[in-house]
Amino acid sequence: xxxxxxxxxxxxxxxxxxxxxxxxxxxxxxxxxxxxxxxxxxxxxxxxxxxxxxxxxxxxxxxxxxxxxxxxxxxxxxxxxxxxxxxxxxxxxxxxxxxxxxxxxxxxxxxxxxxxxxxxxxxxx
Amino acid sequence: xxxxxxxxxxxxxxxxxxxxxxxxxxxxxxxxxxxxxxxxxxxxxxxxxxxxxxxxxxxxxxxxxxxxxxxxxxxxxxxxxxxxxxxxxxxxxxxxxxxxxxxxxxxxxxxxxxxxxxxxxxxxxxxxxxxxxxxxxxxxxxxxxxxxxxxxxxxxxxxxxxxxxxxxxxxxxxxxxxxxxxxxxxxxxxxxxxxxx
Numbered sequence: 001x002x003x004x005x006x007x008x009x010x011x012x013x014x015x016x017x018x019x020x021x022x023x024x025x026x027x028x029x030x031x032x033x034x035x036x037x038x039x040x041x042x043x044x045x046x047x048x049x050x051x052x053x054x055x056x057x058x059x060x061x062x063x064x065x066x067x068x069x070x071x072x073x074x075x076x077x078x079x080x081x082x083x084x085x086x087x088x089x090x091x092x093x094x095x096x097x098x099x100x101x102x103x104x105x106x107x108x109x110x111x112x113x114x115x116x117x118x119x120x121x122x123x124x125x
Numbered sequence: 126x127x128x129x130x131x132x133x134x135x136x137x138x139x140x141x142x143x144x145x146x147x148x149x150x151x152x153x154x155x156x157x158x159x160x161x162x163x164x165x166x167x168x169x170x171x172x173x174x175x176x177x178x179x180x181x182x183x184x185x186x187x188x189x190x191x192x193x194x195x196x197x198x199x200x201x202x203x204x205x206x207x208x209x210x211x212x213x214x215x216x217x218x219x220x221x222x223x224x225x226x227x228x229x230x231x232x233x234x235x236x237x238x239x240x241x242x243x244x245x246x247x248x249x250x251x252x253x254x255x256x257x258x259x260x261x262x263x264x265x266x267x268x269x270x271x272x273x274x275x276x277x278x279x280x281x282x283x284x285x286x287x288x289x290x291x292x293x294x295x296x297x298x299x300x301x302x303x304x305x306x307x308x309x310x311x312x313x314x315x316x317x318x319x320x321x322x
Binding site for chain 1: 130132134136137138140143144145146147148166169172173174175176203205206208209211212213214215217231232234235237303304307308310311314315317318321
């Protein structure tokens with residue numbers, strides 16, 4: 001499944017979003033926020049052939065490591081809504097693993113803010 | 126051309142830093158320098174993603190009804206910075222137009238805070254942006270994008286014009302400069318930290 005046949009990054013402009021998503025709707029946005037990190041699940045060698053070219057493409061992209069939902073949209077040039085739907089479908093099939101961003105309750109966490117502050121200082125002086 | 130864009134190893138989030146993803150918004154009116162600031166700090170080439178507004182704003186069941194409508198797309202730019210062995214920070218640049226409600230909700234949800242980039246010569250253009258940030262309850266700092274030769278109003282006048290709270294930080298920065306942009310961001314994070322006390 002190299003996917004070198006047919007699908008090009010330009011495709012999103014030629015195919016209406018609801019065709020690519022097979023009419024599926026938007027997933028719960030708390031599951032796939034802009035910064036939810038996504039990667040291919042282990043053992044993706046036996047990938048079912050029934051995945052659409054777009055789903056294959058996203059899976060290929062996610063095979064080498066973690067990317068945020070926003071980065072996946074940025075790299076593929078798919079609209080964000082379309083990416084979310086395709087990712088949700090891949091998650092349902094067990095092809096993808098996600099790491100949701102920190103829960104809202106933890107956001108004001110001093111520890112996280114301190115780590116960000118120290119990180120910025122260390123990097124930029 | 127392959128089906129998936131071929132990415133370099135560095136394009137992926139470093140192992141470990143995947144534990145905690147956080148985001149900060151960089152907001153401001155059109156052409157104030159949001160993408161420039163993000164680009165000066167980001168470890169990846171800033172990316173852009175489109176949100177199809179009409180669809181995103183409609184409940185799922187209405188997707189069919191949307192097909193015939195003209196949809197508005199709006200781009201948001203973003204960058205990434207690996208902070209530590211367990212934290213990765215995303216910076217999202219958001220245009221200030223109020224009509225992109227769905228996108229604002231997406232962006233604001235779970236954000237640590239916002240850096241509001243301000244052009245001292247176009248202060249009034251920043252009003253709607255600040256309104257939105259306050260509407261979504263985000264803590265923010267003001268970064269005055271100070272290009273060479275631009276006369277800078279004194280801080281008190283600027284605070285008055287923008288109707289800021291006394292403790293809202295105001296810094297000047299050159300969005301093109303990495304250190305200067307990072308200093309503005311650092312000021313914001315220190316302020317956010319103070320707010321937790």
